[in-house]
Amino acid sequence: MSEAFAMSAEERDRLLAQLHDLRKPFREEQIGKLPRVTCKECADFRTHCPKPDHQKRRCPECQAWVSPKHIHIDYVGHADVVERLLETDPFWTWEPFALDEDGTPKLDTDEFGRPVGMWIRLTVLGVTRPGYGSCPSNQSDAVKVLIGDAIRNGAQRFGVALAQWQKGDRSNPAAENVVADAGQRAMPPQQRAADAAVVVDENWVGVFEKRLAESTLDTVHRFRQDVVDAMRQRTINSVTANRLLEAVKERADALDEQSRIGPDGLPRNKDGTVARSKVTDEQLAAAGHMTGPEKRAHNALVKEVTSSPRKADRLRAVPTGEPWTQPSGPAPGGDVA
Ligand SMILES: [Zn+2]
Numbered sequence: 001m002s003e004a005f006a007m008s009a010e011e012r013d014r015l016l017a018q019l020h021d022l023r024k025p026f027r028e029e030q031i032g033k034l035p036r037v038t039c040k041e042c043a044d045f046r047t048h049c050p051k052p053d054h055q056k057r058r059c060p061e062c063q064a065w066v067s068p069k070h071i072h073i074d075y076v077g078h079a080d081v082v083e084r085l086l087e088t089d090p091f092w093t094w095e096p097f098a099l100d101e102d103g104t105p106k107l108d109t110d111e112f113g114r115p116v117g118m119w120i121r122l123t124v125l126g127v128t129r130p131g132y133g134s135c136p137s138n139q140s141d142a143v144k145v146l147i148g149d150a151i152r153n154g155a156q157r158f159g160v161a162l163a164q165w166q167k168g169d170r171s172n173p174a175a176e177n178v179v180a181d182a183g184q185r186a187m188p189p190q191q192r193a194a195d196a197a198v199v200v201d202e203n204w205v206g207v208f209e210k211r212l213a214e215s216t217l218d219t220v221h222r223f224r225q226d227v228v229d230a231m232r233q234r235t236i237n238s239v240t241a242n243r244l245l246e247a248v249k250e251r252a253d254a255l256d257e258q259s260r261i262g263p264d265g266l267p268r269n270k271d272g273t274v275a276r277s278k279v280t281d282e283q284l285a286a287a288g289h290m291t292g293p294e295k296r297a298h299n300a301l302v303k304e305v306t307s308s309p310r311k312a313d314r315l316r317a318v319p320t321g322e323p324w325t326q327p328s329g330p331a332p333g334g335d336v337a
C-alpha cells in the first residue's frame with residue numbers, strides 16, 4: 001500500500017481509474033444462477049430430508065439436480081472474474097493468509113477435519129485486500145474450490161461483480177460470497193486439542209462395527225447419525241469418526257450391490273443387465289449367458305451384417321435336411337440378452 005502513496009498525482013489518478021474499471025458490470029451471459037438450498041435437512045449431506053416434496057430434481061431455472069427448496073443467487077464464474085483481473089493487471093497475484101506448520105495454506109476445517117474455508121490476500125494493481133473462500137464440508141476437490149472461491153471473494157472487495165455481491169448477505173463473511181455455501185467455521189485450537197484428548201471408546205466402536213456388519217439396506221443410512229452423535233458426545237474423536245463414516249459408506253455400497261443380484265446368482269448393473277466385468281466366463285457359461293469370446297464374436301457378426309447390408313440369396317426350394325424346416329420341439333431355455 002505504501003507505494004500507492006509515493007506516486008505522483010497523475011499515476012494515482014490512473015490507478016484509481018484502473019481500479020474503477022474492475023467494477024464494470026458483467027454481460028448478462030456471464031451471470032449465472034446458483035441454487036442455495038434453504039432447507040437445513042436437505043442441505044446437510046449427513047441426513048436425508050424425509051419431506052416428499054423436497055426430493056432432488058432437475059431445476060428448470062438453474063439446471064441443477066437439487067432439492068426444490070432453494071433460492072437462486074446471481075453469480076459470476078471464476079473464469080470471468082480471472083479474465084477481469086487479467087485485463088486490469090496481468091501481474092495480479094494471490095497468496096494464502098497463513099501457512100500451516102508444514103508450509104501448506106492454512107485451512108478452516110469442519111468437525112471432521114475436512115477443509116471448508118480459506119483466507120487469502122489478493123493483490124491487484126499493487127493493492128492488497130483479503131478474500132475468504134468457503135465450500136460445503138462434503139465438497140470434492142475442496143482446496144481447488146476454496147482457492148477459486150477466495151479469489152472471487154477477494155475480487156469482490158475490489159468491486160468485481162459488485163452488483164451480484166450487494167444482493168448477498170453481508171452479515172456472514174462466508175455467506176457474503178455469492179457462490180459458496182456458508183461452511184462451518186474452523187475448529188478452534190481449543191476444540192482441536194479437545195478432539196485430540198478424546199479417549200476413543202473402543203468398546204463402543206466394536207459394538208458399532210458389529211451392528212454395522214448386520215445392517216440392511218433399510219437401516220444402514222442411520223449409522224451416519226450415530227457416528228456424528230458419538231463424536232459430539234466425545235465417545236470417539238474425529239479420526240475415528242471419519243474412518244467409521246467411510247465404513248458406513250462401504251457397507252451401504254456393498255448392500256446396494258448385493259441387492260442387484262439376478263435370479264441366476266450373477267450381479268446386475270443398475271440397468272438390470274449382467275455386470276460382466278464382475279464375473280468369469282465360467283460363471284457366464286454356467287448361467288447360460290454369452291462368454292466374453294462369444295460376445296465379441298456376436299458383436300463382430302452384428303457389426304458385419306448391419307454395416308454392409310446385402311441382398312439375401314433367394315432359394316428356389318426348401319432344402320432337405322435343413323434343421324430350420326423341422327417342426328419345433330420344446331423351447332430351450334437360454335440367453336435372451
Ligand atoms: Zn428438506
Ligand SMILES: [Zn+2]
Nearest residue numbers: 035059061062
Ligand atoms: Zn434452481
